[in-house]
Amino acid sequence: MWILWTVTALWAASFSLIGEFLAGQVDGYIAVFIRMLLALALFLPLWRPRRLPAIRQLQLAGIGAVQIGIMYLLLYHAFLYLQVAEVLLFTIFTPLYITLIDDLIFHRRHLPLRWWLAAVLAVLGAAVIRFNQPSEDFITGFLLIQGANLCFAAGQVMYKRLPLGTERQQLHVFALFFIGAALTTGIAMALFADFSMQPHGTLEWGILLWLGLGASGLGYLAWNIATKRVNTGQLATMNNMLIPAGLLVNFAFWGQQVDWLRLGLGAAILMLAVWLASRDRRLD
Structure with missing residues (x-):
């Protein structure tokens, strides 16, 4: 679990950096491709392709294409319609998607009711923190974010279920994950990008x-290595811990107003969800 907490802290600033400095300034297709x-x-330099069967290599590349390639294409465009806080709000359904996908598609038996309850609590806690009156463009933004959520959820579950050996072995084949993502975003950039909106200056390139x-x-x-260390309930609930973390970053660095009562109450519900999921030590 500590890895998921650490990565959550690492990602907390990403939403704000994209929303404050890149959205509307750098074409989304170009920005995503550069990241990948x-x-x-x-x-x-670490890639050892012979350490993984060909079919698994294709599967891993496909996971990368879905989990972050398509996901980021949808996410970046959502920032054109939504504020950072609204993007955070509309990610609240990811825990339910993870639980649903794992139960219906990737699992041979039903997941424990406790994990479903934890996922619902994670959505509730996130909604308490971040539910506001949406902007006029919320429908388009909402649909884009839900597409991104589904891609991210499916990718996490697929990676968790894909046999890749030890963590050291995963390190030696992880380039395939980004090969899939880079190919997907590269094709999208070639077809749809506005090349007049390229990154300029030290700030944009630094970000x-x-x-x-x-x-x-x-x-x-x-994050993906950690998915194999935790159960589905823990993974689902941790997806929403980014919401309070992102709001705290918005407050600390850009002075965005925070409703501390709602943040505290919602964070408490999220922590309850994580605790509930963590009571079951099974990794399935």
């Missing part, structure tokens, strides 16, 4: 370097 290319460059090497490269390796 940087993350791929980080793992290519992209951080997002590519840190948040994406190291972050997704750690």
Whole structure:
């Protein structure tokens, strides 16, 4: 669990950085492709393709294409319609998607009722923290975020269920994850990008370097490895811990107003959800 907590802290600033400095300034297709290319460059020197059967290599590349390739394409475009806080709000259904996908598609038996309850509590806690009157463009933004949530949820569950050996072995094949993501986002960029909106200046390139090497490269390796260490209920509930973390970053660095009562109450509900899921030590 400590890995998931650490990555949550690592990702907390990403929403704000995208919303404050990249959305509307750098074309979303270009920004996502640069992130994936940087993350791929980080793992290519470690790639040992012969350590994984060909079918598993294709599966891992496919997971990367779905979990972060398509997901980020949808997410970045959602920022054109929503504020950072609204994006955070609309991610609250991810725990339910994770639980539902694992139960109906990837699991041979029903998940414990406790894990379903934990997922529902995670959604409730996040809603308490971040439910506000949506903006006029909320429907388009909402649908984009739900598509992103489904991709991220499916990718996490698929990675958890894919046999990849030890954590050291995963490190040596993780380049495939970003090969899939880079191919997907590269094709989308070639077809749809507005190349007049390329990154300019030290600030935008610095943010992209951080997002590519840190948040994406190291972050997704750690997060996906951690999915194999926890049960589905823990994984589902931890997906919503990013919401209070992201709001705290917004407050600390950009002075965004925070309803501390709602934040405290919602965070308490989220912690209850994590505790409830963690009571069952099974990893299935």
